């Protein structure tokens with residue numbers, strides 16, 4: 001047996017692995033997968049630990065298409081790396097600089113996925129909307145993927161607010177199969193903290209863009225990421241975050257207590273926040289978000305939503321689970337429809353993050 005640790009955490013923890021885990025045979029960074037067969041052969045001959053964690057400026061695995069099992073959604077990687085250098089994040093050091101695959105190679109992979117029966121495509125990248133290949137922007141890529149027959153829905157993650165622009169939003173609004181959903185990571189509502197995080201936008205610009213998204217894409221689902229307890233975050237800074245949440249009202253949020261990542265700038269900050277305070281702030285934030293989610297979901301009661309049926313509900317074999325265009329999960333009674341169908345569903349109830357659609361309206 002050969003034990004290998006592969007990917008960006010191997011990149012990040014290689015020294016620790018070499019020192020403390022002598023039984024690991026191969027340590028491979030995210031840009032070295034092509035070397036795996038040769039390195040395995042070399043290990044068999046040399047019988048020592050082999051490390052290859054060189055980051056590449058070019059590697060995008062353009063010609064290597066992943067093997068996929070059956071499913072509804074296919075994840076398609078379109079770019080790698082990140083040039084943004086948020087002060088809390090290790091990604092630029094473990095994934096290297098931004099580089100993108102060609103439109104042609106992405107379209108070929110999406111066509112293959114559709115031929116295998118996938119109907120939803122999620123475009124993936126550490127900084128997905130800073131995609132750029134030759135003259136093609138992320139908006140151009142979305143149009144090309146949207147044109148592929150059989151692609152019922154397109155989503156993408158994770159974007160950076162700096163790269164959300166009117167051109168992209170107009171393209172999203174213009175195509176039925178591009179989902180009416182934007183993940184819009186705020187991280188903090190305080191300009192001082194945003195600057196310390198090196199997030200490159202202000203709370204005013206972020207608020208303006210959130211309004212612009214909803215103006216160009218009415219009823220757009222908006223989710224976010226928020227970190228509480230970032231070094232130096234005072235009660236006033238935290239209140240500014242709550243205030244911006246109140247103003248924007250996200251449909252959902254991924255919320256985190258700040259935790260230092262080795263080798264990042266934020267880890268060096270001397271004004272780290274006490275764990276108890278972080279926990280209190282996180283609890284408060286989660287309660288605010290729960291209130292907003294329920295409020296926005298309740299407004300959907302009585303409305304018809306197009307739901308892509310994705311699987312059987314975990315709680316009941318008599319129910320389907322699927323998602324709306326704007327990314328809310330809906331539970332509905334089973335009927336003549338099948339997994340991968342998009343059907344109009346009347347929303348009859350909202351409980352927290354889940355919508356319920358008891359009554360089907362046949363298309």
Ligand code: SF4
Nearest residue numbers: 082084085086089091
């Ligand atoms: S948080 Fe996102 S944008 Fe910031 S450095 Fe990490 S990957 Fe890049």
